[in-house]
Amino acid sequence: MPSRKNDALRKEQQNLVEQIANIVSEADEAPPSSQPFPGKRADRILANLRRPLLVSASSLLLIGFGSALAFAVSVAALERQAAQLQDLRRYTATLEKRLADYHTAAAPIRDLPPPYPEVRSGFPDWRICTTDDCGAPRNEPF
């Protein structure tokens, strides 16, 4: 009895498989996956990518020497620029100091005497006023 049932189940399975096969045969072929570089070009590019990078010892030495030279030149240029910057800072400091000295030395001068003696003669009462209590001049020239 179980054998007959099993046979029926097997038959049903075969039927199911046939239906599955029919559906699969009806289905369309999937479109080929798009490749970024189709054709021979892709193969060439991939081959180049897969090729191990081989550099000869002399090339390596040359590259190393060139890199060292470039580094040395860069360092020298940087040092020169640093020295120039230092000089500029020193010069700026000197100028700032001179300016400060000038500000302290240049006190406000009031009531300067007329510059020339012939002009001064017209101002018999002139004097240098160093304090604020000079008051009005005694002789008005005009």
Next chain:
Amino acid sequence: MAIEAVDELQERTGKRFIARQRAKLESLIYRYLMIELELMSEMDEDEIKRHEPYFGDFDNLISIEKVKEHALKKKRRAA
């Protein structure tokens, strides 16, 4: 498992199933796997391990291992 089986079928055959075909295939494969389970329920563990399900032209296409594992678990639980 039926969904995974349809994915596998699609991958192996290189076909593109539309929704209607997928649904039909899922239902057919589900029924197929259920029958497998039923058949295996009457086997002992060794028989289950030896059992190689028939899948017509797509033999060895669908991984039945999961169904086998499931049947074995069921058998052990029942024991």
